[in-house]
Amino acid sequence: MLIDEILEIADNTSHDTILKTDGNSNKKRVCNSEWIARSRLRIDTRKYLAGKLCPKIYGDMAQEKSGNFEKALPLMSVDQKIKLFCSLPIDDRLRVLDSMITTKPALESSEDRR
Numbered sequence: 001m002l003i004d005e006i007l008e009i010a011d012n013t014s015h016d017t018i019l020k021t022d023g024n025s026n027k028k029r030v031c032n033s034e035w036i037a038r039s040r041l042r043i044d045t046r047k048y049l050a051g052k053l054c055p056k057i058y059g060d061m062a063q064e065k066s067g068n069f070e071k072a073l074p075l076m077s078v079d080q081k082i083k084l085f086c087s088l089p090i091d092d093r094l095r096v097l098d099s100m101i102t103t104k105p106a107l108e109s110s111e112d113r114r
Contacts, residue, residue, distance in 0.1 A: 002046045002047075002049060002050045002053075003046075003050065005046055006043050006046050006047065006050075009039050009042050009043050009046075010039075010043060012039070015032055015035040016031065016032055016035065016036060017029045017030060017031060017032055018030060018032045018035075044089070044090045044091065047089065047091060048090075048091045051091060
């Protein structure tokens with residue numbers, strides 16, 4: 001089940017750090033950002049699929065959040081918009097961007113251009 005896989009991926013910290021050797025042959029434990037990013041992608045993909053396969057259970061909250069985002073836009077500064085957008089989960093960000101792309105601006109009439 002997707003939810004079980006999400007929990008398993010999130011709880012697995014076994015590869016979050018790796019040992020690196022510096023120029024003096026000293027070993028140092030550092031963050032394995034590639035592994036963490038890959039885990040985040042795996043989780044986001046499963047969340048997206050859960051939302052598509054079971055939208056009533058896993059999709060409604062995400063749709064409400066992105067809808068609130070769009071309603072609040074006219075009242076916010078650019079910095080507030082960016083901060084809010086970046087705080088959304090990736091699937092919500094994609095939904096917002098998709099709605100921006102699919103919404104076509106009204107065409108100017110020849111009288112408006114004069």
